[in-house]
Amino acid sequence: MCGVIGIWGNGPVIRDLYQGLLAIQHRGQDSAGVITFDGRFHAKKGNGLVHDIFTPEAVHHLRGPIGIGHTRYPTVGGGGGEDAQPFQLNSPFGLIMAHNGNVANYRELKDELFREYHRLLNSDNDVEIILNIFAESLAREKARTLEPEHVYRAVRSVFNKVRGSYSVVAYIAGEGLVAFRDPYGIKPLAYGVRRDGIVPSYAFASETVSLNIMNYGEIRDVEAGEVLFLDRGRTLHRKKLGRACPAPCLFEWVYFARPDSFIDRANVYKCRVNLGRALALEIRKRKLDIDVVVPVPDSARDAAIEIARKLDLKYSEALVKNRYIGRTFIMPAASQRRDSVRQKLNPIASEIKGKKVLLVDDSIVRGNTSRAIIEMVRECGAKKVYFASYSPPLRHPCVYGIDMQTKTEFVAMDADEAAVARKLGADEVIYQTLDALKKAVRTENPKIKNFCAACFDGVYPTGDITPDLLEDIEAERKLVQDSQLELNI
Numbered sequence: 001m002c003g004v005i006g007i008w009g010n011g012p013v014i015r016d017l018y019q020g021l022l023a024i025q026h027r028g029q030d031s032a033g034v035i036t037f038d039g040r041f042h043a044k045k046g047n048g049l050v051h052d053i054f055t056p057e058a059v060h061h062l063r064g065p066i067g068i069g070h071t072r073y074p075t076v077g078g079g080g081g082e083d084a085q086p087f088q089l090n091s092p093f094g095l096i097m098a099h100n101g102n103v104a105n106y107r108e109l110k111d112e113l114f115r116e117y118h119r120l121l122n123s124d125n126d127v128e129i130i131l132n133i134f135a136e137s138l139a140r141e142k143a144r145t146l147e148p149e150h151v152y153r154a155v156r157s158v159f160n161k162v163r164g165s166y167s168v169v170a171y172i173a174g175e176g177l178v179a180f181r182d183p184y185g186i187k188p189l190a191y192g193v194r195r196d197g198i199v200p201s202y203a204f205a206s207e208t209v210s211l212n213i214m215n216y217g218e219i220r221d222v223e224a225g226e227v228l229f230l231d232r233g234r235t236l237h238r239k240k241l242g243r244a245c246p247a248p249c250l251f252e253w254v255y256f257a258r259p260d261s262f263i264d265r266a267n268v269y270k271c272r273v274n275l276g277r278a279l280a281l282e283i284r285k286r287k288l289d290i291d292v293v294v295p296v297p298d299s300a301r302d303a304a305i306e307i308a309r310k311l312d313l314k315y316s317e318a319l320v321k322n323r324y325i326g327r328t329f330i331m332p333a334a335s336q337r338r339d340s341v342r343q344k345l346n347p348i349a350s351e352i353k354g355k356k357v358l359l360v361d362d363s364i365v366r367g368n369t370s371r372a373i374i375e376m377v378r379e380c381g382a383k384k385v386y387f388a389s390y391s392p393p394l395r396h397p398c399v400y401g402i403d404m405q406t407k408t409e410f411v412a413m414d415a416d417e418a419a420v421a422r423k424l425g426a427d428e429v430i431y432q433t434l435d436a437l438k439k440a441v442r443t444e445n446p447k448i449k450n451f452c453a454a455c456f457d458g459v460y461p462t463g464d465i466t467p468d469l470l471e472d473i474e475a476e477r478k479l480v481q482d483s484q485l486e487l488n489i
Contacts (some may be wrong), residue, residue, distance in 0.1 A: 001187075001403075002027055002070060002085070003021065003024030003070065003071040003100065003203065004070050004100050004169050004205070005017060005068065005069040005070070005213075006069075006170075006177055006179060006205075007068075007201070007203045008065065008171075008201065009066075009203075010065060010197035010201050011065055011194055012064065013065055013066065014034065014054075015391065016203070017068075018034075018050065018054050020050065020211075020213060021050045021070075024207050024209070024210050025070060026256075026258060027071055027206060027207075027256060028070075028071040029071030030051050030072050031084035032046065032048070032053050032070060033046070033053075033098075034074065034086075035067060035086045035088060036062045036063060037066040038064030039199075040095065041096060041173070042062050042064065042068075043213055045084035047084070051069060051077065053390045056132040059092065066356070068086045068098050068178065069086075070084070070086055072085060073170055073258060073397070073403065076292065080400065085097075085125065086127050087125065087285055091139065092135060092347065093138070093146075093172050093173045094136045094259045095171070096171050097131040097134070097168060098168070098169055099167060099186075100166070100188075101164060101165035101166035102126060102165055102398075102401035103162055104164035104464075105162070107476070115135075117315055119132045126313075127163075133158050134154045134158055135154075136157070137154035137156075138151075138154050143181035145175065145232070146172060146175040148231065151172075151176070151178055151229045152229075152241060155178070159225070159242070163464050164400055164401075165249075165400035165462075165467075166181075166187065167179075167181045167182070167222070168180050168181075169204050172182070175231070176232060177202070177204075177229070177230040177368060178227065178229050179222055179224045179227070179228045180228070181223065181245050182224070183224055183241075183243070183245060183246065183358050184246065184247045184452065184462055185223065185224025185264070186400050187197050187400070188249075188257070189221070190205060190206075190207070190208050190220065191204045191211070192214075193217060193218040194214075194215055199438050202234070204222070204228075207257055207261040207263045208345070209261045211411060219262075223240060223246070223463045224244040224248075225240050225241055225243070226238060229437070237479040238358065246450060246460035247452045248264050248450070248451060249361075249452045250391075250451045253271040253336070253393045253440070253441050254363055254390070255363055255465060256402075260400055269302055270364075272302040272303045272440075273303065273306045278436040279307055279388055279390050279432050279436070280331045281310075282433070283307065283358070286387055286430065287429070289320070290313055291354050292318070292351065292357055292358070293314065293316070293358045293360060294318045295359075295360050295361075296319060296345075296360065296369075297319060297320075298321065303362075305356070305362035307360060311438070311475055313358070316345055316350050317348075318357075319346070319348075319373070320345065322345070341369050342372065352383035353380055353382070357385050359373060360375070360388045361373075361387070361389055362390055363394060365409070366410070366411060367371065367411030370426075371424045371425060374387060377396060382415055385425075387421070387424060387426040387428070388430040389410065389427075391431050391456070392432050392434050393415075393456070394410050394455050395412050396456070397455070397456055397470060398472065399460065399465055399469075400452060401450075406474045408475070411423055411424070415430070417429045442475075451454075
């Protein structure tokens with residue numbers, strides 16, 4: 001899961017790109033990059049956080065009214081500066097591109113691009129696959145200038161070859177800005193307009209919060225299977241290519257997106273409140289003796305408040321977060337995730353000692369973080385520790401862009417609630433149901449008929465994820481994990 005932004009404005013865009021990337025820093029902490037255009041491309045990429053990479057001294061050369069920015073959380077590839085987006089090609093026209101998602105048939109397409117088109121990919125980042133397929137199609141057009149149909153055909157070639165998920169923003173030098181979303185719309189992408197000149201400025205972003213902060217209005221989603229093209233005169237062209245089968249990722253509302261964002265017109269905050277309300281009903285059925293409800297900050301706060309309200313229980317912010325430690329789930333190595341838990345959270349013992357505590361979190365993935373939190377709470381003298389997840393058990397690998405690609409990583413794999421509780425050291429574990437999760441989101445946008453819930457139910461909406469492909473992805477991921485382990489020894 002990554003964050004992407006593309007802007008065509010009426011003045012220098014680096015300030016907006018910087019502010020927009022800060023707003024979606026939570027989507028990736030591994031690396032970040034910006035490329036701007038003022039007749040030539042200007043690039044700055046690096047490992048780490050946005051505010052560390054884009055210092056005043058580092059961005060003075062990022063000139064131009066057009067730019068693409070990205071903050072990365074690695075799935076394919078082991079991370080590092082060479083894999084930081086956006087990516088660039090000098091032909092045809094000159095192209096830059098960034099995306100959010102994951103190309104499931106990455107290795108197959110990498111081999112095909114070299115064998116059939118003599119295109120050597122020099123990184124382990126899957127956006128390079130999309131960029132080269134798109135470029136190869138444009139090169140066949142033999143056009144002096146591009147028309148919308150040329151762009152549509154290039155995107156269609158991506159749709160025909162690329163399996164997985166991808167929300168993409170690209171700029172074709174001197175020709176126009178392009179944005180498209182895969183036919184299933186698994187990853188989010190929205191755009192807005194700022195009427196600050198004779199011709200309005202346009203911006204695309206993974207989350208609407210970036211558009212809000214950059215002062216863009218008239219916000220709409222890029223639909224599943226849709227391509228938008230801003231031509232040389234900044235006229236907006238849009239077209240849906242073939243039959244779309246929208247299935248947005250449920251984990252966006254559970255964990256990834258900010259509460260002040262709208263994903264496919266469903267507000268994330270309201271969805272999490274709905275999830276708390278539904279989980280309170282499930283907790284009430286258990287007839288647990290609870291003294292205090294404590295959220296695991298930050299994403300679980302909205303649900304936990306609603307649980308305490310519905311059950312008429314005390315609510316306490318008894319876990320204090322160090323806001324200078326990033327999100328542990330999206331840290332690139334398991335050792336970094338483990339080591340950061342104690343640095344990230346510190347309990348207020350007086351709120352816990354002698355109490356029967358209900359901890360509320362958004363999900364339980366590997367269990368490392370949950371186990372460490374439960375240990376901390378017990379060390380503070382809690383009588384009982386219950387652990388509630390406002391999402392269902394995660395049991396299946398994600399091939400669409402979340403770093404849970406091996407089935408052995410899941411603490412709930414082949415385990416019921418009682419078994420998970422034993423593994424975590426909790427007195428009891430309570431999970432949300434998948435039906436309740438879907439209903440919580442549909443309440444905010446009834447037009448969403450289907451979701452990608454593959455990590456919960458093992459049903460991959462693209463219909464092309466075979467057992468062999470899952471095994472290949474898992475083997476590749478294991479190699480990456482082993483290499484990271486060797487680096488950390």
